[in-house]
Amino acid sequence: MTPDSIRRERRAARLALLRMVFVVLALGALVPWLANAYWIKTLTSSLALAIAAAGVALLYGQLGLVSLCQYSLLGVGGWVALRVGHGLHWPFEACVVAGGLSAGVVGMLAGLPALRMKGLYLALVTLMLAGGFQVVISATGFPDGGAGFLGRISGSERLMLPRPALAQGEGAYFAYVAAWLAAMLALLELHRRTRAGRSWALIRRGEAVAEGAGVNVLLYQTWAFGLAGVCAGVAGALLSGAVGQLDGRAFAASESVMLFALSLIGGAYYWAGALVAGLLLRAVPSLLVDLGVNGYLAMVFFGAALLHALITAPRGLAGQWLAAFQRRAAKGRA
């Protein structure tokens, strides 16, 4: 009953999903053999941030929504992971899940204005939320093994969040984060290709169109914000595991703007775009430092890259590369 063309399309989609998981896992397996400890650490952060970028891309690519508080949600995930890790001594995976779910709930709450606002107004409201988080986290700090709700230690050495037993070393932890990235990207792709993705596509076309098709717009928009929040929370928890602790100063509101801009540059419509965004966010500044150039020059580079993306690659670097690859493949076939 299903036409052959649709069966082929579905098979191709399944293969693409498997290819994506394989590529990310292969990265996780290969990089520790090729890079030194400094670069492994840097790229671990890049992979974790790629998960958060995938959440930003979900909101923008699927619904056209600009959320500028995703880096704060990363902080929420990191805070919860550190708190339950130190306070309740949960296994690391449970800390990551707790961080992801908590940030998902906060993300849903942050997304509530989206039900009434769009575009610039939503961006401003979410940026203000990010500013609020910056103030709160500056005052409270991240849990570091102390008692009480805030879990802050005083007068003694801060405790590190223990990593999972199977990923104690830097290389093993890199592969562990790559596995989380593969799982999260697969989760998002499955959403995109099924009922949720089709519903988001209808909402993107127009809320009246979606409502006319029976879509519960409130539910699906909130679900997208929650899912993007889970991505950010998982990223935050994995970052807390990478370093063992988190610093409140790293969660300024401006980081959310940077995360959004780099997600656009990377490509909000492709999984590889999230990977590019993660690399731009962490690996490029480190590369500049490695080359003896001031890392802050990365801002100039990012500005130029954003202009490039806006002018020549509206679907991001990943979109541009994919199009070039497809053109080349088509030429090869001809």
Add this chain to the structure above:
Amino acid sequence: MIEIRGLTVAFGAVVAIDALDAVLHAPVCGLIGPNGAGKTTLVNLLSGFVQAKAGEVRVDETALLGMNTARRARFGLRRSFQTEQVVEDLSVWDNVQSMLDHVPNRHRPADAQVHRALEHAGLLDCAAVPGAELDLFRRRMVEVAKALVGEPRLILFDEPGAGLDERESRVLRDAIAAIPDAFGAQVLLIDHDVDLIAAICTQTLVLDFGRRLALGDTRAVLDDPVVRRAYLGA
């Protein structure tokens, strides 16, 4: 069957539909009138995008006005828009499937329903083609196919043939005319193409300034001197 009793819709001081009474029972009904007559307002009201100030609307003896838009879709109400609303990055199949995701699907497997709708609309050969690659005719036919899945009861087509050439209009006309027998749904068709209305609608309602100008057998309505003067300019 659509029963409309004392229906009034107002936007501030402007009365778009004024105490309208009508019973539309034909399998394919036409809705015509000059620009600003209230046709699209009536379709928007039936599909839940506009609130009534007064009156009652029943479809197959079910009161419609208390339901929100999504519930009306689940009840079996479908509509197309004047501007086609195909999602560019979904395939034709997924465009139709996206409609079926949120409406009842009790009697046939989802794939079978989508297949049947695409077959009716003549789109099976381009099922995997993304919306962005479709020409206007195929986009219009996707809108028809979307209306056919998930046990439709009443389908509202708002100028479905706008921009189509004569041959394409003929294909569209045949597809719409066959809907009641093939899918069991009543069709309410708005169009400025009087030939299209005359060819497939057995009953037609004519609106003018939000009021009923005429209602009845399509041929008789189109021959009515009052209608010809107000709408056809004769």
